[in-house]
Amino acid sequence: SQKIEQNSEALNIQEGKTATLTCNYTNYSPAYLQWYRQDPGRGPVFLLLIRENEKEKRKERLKVTFDTTLKQSLFHITASQPADSATYLCALDMYSGGGADGLTFGKGTHLIIQP
Amino acid sequence: DAMVIQNPRYQVTQFGKPVTLSCSQTLNHNVMYWYQQKSSQAPKLLFHYYDKDFNNEADTPDNFQSRRPNTSFCFLDIRSPGLGDAAMYLCATSRGTGGRNTEAFFGQGTRLTVV
Numbered sequence: 001s002q003k004i005e006q007n008s009e010a011l012n013i014q015e016g017k018t019a020t021l022t023c024n025y026t027n028y029s030p031a032y033l034q035w036y037r038q039d040p041g042r043g044p045v046f047l048l049l050i051r052e053n054e055k056e057k058r059k060e061r062l063k064v065t066f067d068t069t070l071k072q073s074l075f076h077i078t079a080s081q082p083a084d085s086a087t088y089l090c091a092l093d094m095y096s097g098g099g100a101d102g103l104t105f106g107k108g109t110h111l112i113i114q115p
Numbered sequence: 116d117a118m119v120i121q122n123p124r125y126q127v128t129q130f131g132k133p134v135t136l137s138c139s140q141t142l143n144h145n146v147m148y149w150y151q152q153k154s155s156q157a158p159k160l161l162f163h164y165y166d167k168d169f170n171n172e173a174d175t176p177d178n179f180q181s182r183r184p185n186t187s188f189c190f191l192d193i194r195s196p197g198l199g200d201a202a203m204y205l206c207a208t209s210r211g212t213g214g215r216n217t218e219a220f221f222g223q224g225t226r227l228t229v230v
Contacts, residue, residue, distance in 0.1 A: 004157075034218060043119075043205050043221030044158065089157070091219075102148050102160040102170070103207075103219055 003027065004106035006090055012112045013080050021075040021109045023090030028104075032093035033066050033073050037086045038108065044089055048075075080113045087111070118142050121206050121222035128196050128229055136191040136225045138206030146211040147189045148219065149181060152203045164189065165211055193227075201229045 005024045013019040023033070032051055036044035050057045050066045050073070057064045063076040077084050087108040119140045128134040138147065145166045150158035162171045164183045178200070180192040193200055203226050207219040 008155075036219075041203075041224075041226075043207070043224050044219075046218035046220065049218055102163040102172070103209075104160065105150075105157040107155070107157045 004090060004092060004104060006088075006106040007109045008107045010110040010112055012114060015080060015082060015113050015115050017080055019077040019080045019084070019111055019113070021088050021090075021111065023073040023075070023106055025071050025092060028071070028092055029068075030092040033064075034091045034093065034103065035062075035064055035073075035075050036089040036091060036105075038089055039086050044105075047088075077111075082113045082115055085111055085113045117223075119206060119208055119220050119222040121204075121225050123225060124223060125226045126228070128193075128227065130198065130229055131195050134193050134196055134227070136193075136204050136206075136227070138189045138191075138222055139187050140208045140220075141187070142208055142210075142220060143186060144208035144210050144220070145186070146209045147183060148205075148207040148209075149179075149189070149191050150205040150207065151200075152205055152224075153201075158205055161191070196227070196229045198229050201227055203227075 003026045034049045035047045038044040048057055048064045050064050061078045065074045087110045089108040090106040091103040122137050148163040149161045152158040160172050161175045162181050178194050182190045203224045205221055205224045207221045209219045210217045
């Protein structure tokens with residue numbers, strides 16, 4: 001069966017350090033991989049999208065890598081700040097050749113940046 | 116300015132009493148999604164519209180129905196809510212071209228309580 005795995009336990013990082021979150025998937029061949037941030041009681045907010053033919057994408061303090069051989073994406077936040085504390089969701093976009101399929105999400109990793 | 120608006124933010128309904136959740140968008144996106152999210156779980160795709168084409172996920176219960184009368188509006192109908200349907204319901208939109216999606220924009224969600 002198709003599966004997306006993220007470290008679902010809380011990840012505690014000291015302020016100023018780099019936080020690295022992992023997204024692994026099995027039995028998918030996604031066209032795109034996306035990362036979202038979700039705060040308690042709110043909808044997810046889009047952060048970054050990386051395509052299957054891209055190895056790395058950056059946006060300010062954020063960096064995403066995508067290894068389709070390993071079936072893994074890494075999400076990095078450099079110079080982390082307490083305001084970065086949130087749940088980060090990985091999402092895969094499956095393209096079936098017809099109309100677009102919906103995004104499929106992992107459970108998310110709860111990131112806590114400690115001052 | 117809110118671009119994906121869900122109403123109401125909080126909905127309390129009685130067991131077995133039909134309830135409708137609404138979503139509107141100002142982005143003119145052709146793809147609209149409904150997700151169900153329970154505490155500490157991944158958002159679960161219920162169904163989505165690609166233009167006027169309705170796509171139902173295989174494991175979405177028949178109790179859940181959807182309507183999209185025009186590009187801007189989408190409704191989620193729960194015909195006979197059970198206690199297990201208590202969750203956050205998230206509406207999202209994206210621009211789909213050539214069968215592929217760009218990033219999704221989420222509403223704030225509707226928190227459904229069943230009593």
